[in-house]
Amino acid sequence: MSAATQYYIATILVYICVNVIASWGLDLQFGVTGVLNFAFILFQAAGAYTAAMLSLGPSSASGGFQHYLIGVNLPFPLPLIGAMLVGAALSAVIGLITLRRLRSDYQAMVMLVISVVATVVAESVIGLANGSAGLSLIPNPAQLLGGFTRQTQTWFFVGLCVICMLIVGVVMYALVYSPYGRVLRGVRENEAAVEAMGRSATKARMQVFVIGGALAALSGALLAEFIGAWAPSEWLYPETFVFFTAVIVGGRGSVSGVAIGAALVAVGIQQAVQYMPIGSDPTLLAAMEWIITGLLTLIFLWIRPQGLLPEQRRRYRRARQRTPARAEVREPVGT
Amino acid sequence: MRHLRAPATAKWRFAALAALALTAAACGSSSGSGSSGPKGNLEFAIFHSFSGPNAAYGPEAAAGCYPAASVINAAGGILGHKVHCTPVDDKGEPADAVPAANRMLASSSSLVGVVGAGSNEATAVVPLFQQAQMPIFSTTGQASFDHTNATYFWRILSPDSAQGSAMAAAAKHLGFTRVGTLFGNDVAAQGSAPTAIAGVKRIGVNLVANQTLAVGQSSYRSEATSMAGAKPQAIISEADPQTSATYFSELSQVGSVPKLITDPVSQEPNWRKAMSGAIGTSFLNKQDYAVVAFSPPTSAAYKVYTSALRASAKQVSNPMQWDADLYSVADYDSVVIMALAMDAAHSDAPAVYNRYITKVTAPSSGATVVHTYAAGKAALAKGKHIQYVGAVGPLHFNKWHNAGNAFAVERYVNGNWKVTSLVTAAEINAAAGS
């Protein structure tokens, strides 16, 4: 296999891992708990910037053509851990502002606004993360391994991403299919019932907001280290929508379903675009990708709102016999 | 009043093609098979954004590549191979550009050279092309490439920093004593803003206003009012089409638009279209002084370019909108240079011909000066050394593969860009403090 082909396959694998991790973060918030985080992409960005600032070294060292905060050169895996901490902390701050008192439709709108404000700040305050030019020359931890070819280093990085994805997957299973997961689903389905059981719905929302933020940040950190650059153009607010599509198509609340959704939506959409008789005009192809993403979301919401691999709904036979309420049996549509 | 630019396509959608392209890639081999194989087509990629906020960059570069391919094919191709151009959408951002570059490198076995990669994505993808030993002629203006070690990176046009100094120098050159500066906060404009502002101060022209705009707002009335209050004789400006149009239409309402000192962006059709809508075509032409690479439209190379462009309507829609677009012209020259380097190297292997790029462009005594691919090919066949002087003028690459152009002031008169004066190196050095 040629070097170029290997890089290409490696790129695909890294992107699948990154997007599965991010989609799980959103699934925890939106799929499992029902928090509509339209600023999701912001947390991915926060992770990417943090990992960059923690590994680039001082901004004067790289020729002085880019300016940013912090600027230290920490060894692996500290930049990744730092990114997750910053993602979690930022989530906590934004969660405190939005999740506690605002009605849930306002939460969604305010998240959109926050996503936009963050872009404006990142573009305008050059000293923060080099403005709209963004950061470049972000070191890839695998490339610091001496004595290996560039190809081998790339495969090391793929391995790192896969390991991260597997760890996050284990955590996701542990969280979602546990008593705690039932509380989260309770917040989504019937907040009053959760409160009646003595659990705080707001607290649960805050918790998934913070965990999801940390996962988004981890995905951003891995992505930034892989591509070596990160700029405001990466994380304009419509990018968040694609993660929602992945979660909806895969199956809200379903860990394996969302993983498949994140990996598959991509393949499906691009395949469809490639096979459509619309020529090779790249501008048109890009528009078609968005149009098909939109259509796919609508079609799934209409035909199969539970997604490709639906969330397993545990039923308690005895409880059901006692209360054969219709609401309990019915698959809820639209979270 | 944020203008949220058009959604950029999700980075991960590319994961797409996986199965399909992998099969294709596995069947092909990486590029650089050399001239020994069968005489198939050689491919130049137009690796630029065809979608998203900078969707016009791709067609702009295509307007350089296709005419170049047609003049090369008309002269019999390179080493017996026909050439063609392939548009590849990098979506104007690193996270989409990296997989797009990797996919392109993996799936195309006949790829021999690349034009493209704008300021948003160049820093992310140039290392990939370096790794793959694939020459890339970029129109990025970023300072990070002023002293790059990437040997497969080539830049014909001066970087943004030099462009900024040239605009400042032009302000003095044109005799203005009070100028304002106006730059968008986007990547492209921010490249030239610092040197333009520093340059104005350095050469003793009175800087009466210095504004940076958040791009794409619904109103700049307060900014325009303070600019009008400062009464500049000229404004040195670079901003995207929509921001420029909104600002200057509001400036014309609260005061009047003074002379404008602009850069090659002002020769792009989208910018002219938006600005014409805002302040009127004839007024725009009357006010605008474009400080651009000195490339006399009367030069032999430029004439060949425009006639090839005119004939390329099949691949380039409305081709003549690009005839004065410096970036299109630079991409045309880029492809011709790569082709000549292949002829000089007697090889289409990128790792081989890359070393010949400076040899076919450097001035030297005894070198035959050529302006077209056909003339260059013929001279090389006779065993002569050549110096290609292209449509953007002479190109002397330094050790960092930056050519850097001479600057001229151009004005749009009677439907054509005319060079009205040259900004000398001494004037620019005074502004740059070097």
Place this chain on the structure above:
Amino acid sequence: MAVFISAVGFGIVTAAILAISAVGFTLQFSVTNVFNLAFGSVMTLSGFVAYWLNSAGVNVWLAMAVAAVSGGLISLAINEVLYTPFIRHGLNLFGMVIVTISVAVIFDHGLQAAVGPTFFSYVAPAGKAFHFADFILTRQELIIIGIALVLTILVQIALQYTRAGKAMRGLAVNASLARACGIPTRRVIALAWFVSGVLAGVGGVALFLDISTFSATTGSEFLIVIIAAAVLGGIGSPRGAVLGALVVGIVTEVGAAYWNPELKDVLAFGVLIAVLLVRPQGLFSRLATERAITR
């Protein structure tokens, strides 16, 4: 002082443009509780209707009137063909947000594929400039302010005094009670979508005139500011939307005049978040919790 007065004056112009759209957005939301992120696409589509008429030689104000009607029809059609079936299908508030984003994405990119990634302008002279104290307004800006005043006052009067307006308010307060009282819910909802679309049409053309160039995605690009104005005022309240637009408009212009122009949005959005921290329901809304979609 002169700077301050002129900044306030400019803020009013911006506010007038935002208010038309914000009232349309909020009115529809108050009746149906559908958080319609495709509102910006309706603005753009109507803006293009006006563009095609205008480039065929029709006066821009007449084109704006036609755009208003077509905006109303587009909005109505989206509701009848897409939103209502999805609501009947059982989607709740959040499910419908995803539906409206999908519609916006499809419309914007479809339009971009059709018209290309380029810019368009109306043929409309800004007209004579008028000086008021320390600020200058063009005839065009005065007309837009006039239109905004007339439309917002009309909406307010109609809500207060007409049968249909009262029915809308009834639905906004308690949909099932309104239905029980014999209000034809479906027709009132349809009317709300139509009026919202009309305001989107006028607001779109006014915005595009003001910024002087636009593209296939301009409406959606400015939607966030419109939403910010509506939320600031308290979503569902047309009066609140006007006030929200004024706050956003004046804060951004004053911010641009006295502070860093690059960060004027941050200032406006900061005001929004500060207001919501103190008064989570927004300035004029009485509801502290969200309501279900009106069916």
